[in-house]
Amino acid sequence: QKEVEQDPGPLSVPEGAIVSLNCTYSNSAFQYFMWYRQYSRKGPELLMYTYSSGNKEDGRFTAQVDKSSKYISLFIRDSQPSDSATYLCAMRRNAGNNRKLIWGLGTSLGVNP
Amino acid sequence: NAGVTQTPKFRILKIGQSMTLQCTQDMNHNYMYWYRQDPGMGLKLIYYSVGAGITDKGEVPNGYNVSRSTTEDFPLRLELAAPSQTSVYFCASSYRVGTRSADTQYFGPGTRLTVL
Numbered sequence: 001q002k003e004v005e006q007d008p009g010p011l012s013v014p015e016g017a018i019v020s021l022n023c024t025y026s027n028s029a030f031q032y033f034m035w036y037r038q039y040s041r042k043g044p045e046l047l048m049y050t051y052s053s054g055n056k057e058d059g060r061f062t063a064q065v066d067k068s069s070k071y072i073s074l075f076i077r078d079s080q081p082s083d084s085a086t087y088l089c090a091m092r093r094n095a096g097n098n099r100k101l102i103w104g105l106g107t108s109l110g111v112n113p
Numbered sequence: 114n115a116g117v118t119q120t121p122k123f124r125i126l127k128i129g130q131s132m133t134l135q136c137t138q139d140m141n142h143n144y145m146y147w148y149r150q151d152p153g154m155g156l157k158l159i160y161y162s163v164g165a166g167i168t169d170k171g172e173v174p175n176g177y178n179v180s181r182s183t184t185e186d187f188p189l190r191l192e193l194a195a196p197s198q199t200s201v202y203f204c205a206s207s208y209r210v211g212t213r214s215a216d217t218q219y220f221g222p223g224t225r226l227t228v229l
Contacts, residue, residue, distance in 0.1 A: 008153065032216065034217065041223075042222060042223070043117075043203050043205075043220030043221050043222050043223050044156075044203070044220050045219075045220065046217050046218070046219070049217055088155075088156070092216060100158060100161075100171070101158075101216065101218065103155050103156045104155065105153065105154070105155040106155060
């Protein structure tokens with residue numbers, strides 16, 4: 001079993017829809033949770049990060065962490081064609097010698113005008 | 114700030130050739146990373162560095178070498194290129210202090226390498 005599971009999609013939605021992107025993980029030691037967006041032929045860019053459980057909101061984006069279920073989500077409200085990209089989740093432990101981010105495979109999202 | 118820059122953007126190599134992928138960051142980050150990304154396979158960590166003079170292996174280091182002589186630069190060396198090294202290579206950097214740090218990584222635009 002992979003440490004982080006993410007459905008690769010593709011996911012296709014109409015403009016204005018609410019999008020829900022999700023990752024599940026197996027290691028309860030993960031404490032930092034991140035979402036990156038990657039446009040075609042570009043490097044990933046950080047969208048949001050959350051420490052431990054709870055919600056975090058930034059404009060149309062909301063990141064949610066449920067540590068009891070080992071489940072994280074990214075919600076996009078009022079989705080726009082410019083949101084069409086691959087969304088990668090990443091997470092890591094809060095441990096001194098562990099420097100690695102564990103990455104999901106990414107979900108490809110298309111928003112149709 | 115330019116952030117993380119990578120050169121070249123594209124390269125085609127013949128089997129057995131060698132090359133160096135360049136990576137520079139101007140954010141004074143202490144950590145730097147090299148990843149490769151293959152379709153459907155996600156990001157795989159090749160090597161990373163926690164500061165000048167200190168490097169360590171990631172998940173897929175075979176066939177690659179790195180050095181970190183300055184804070185800014187982290188070149189990746191491919192020796193004896195093989196078709197399996199055809200991929201998109203990303204360099205990233207982050208700033209970490211102590212253990213309680215988010216380690217949010219900033220990525221370069223990538224180098225597309227084809228080995229024929």
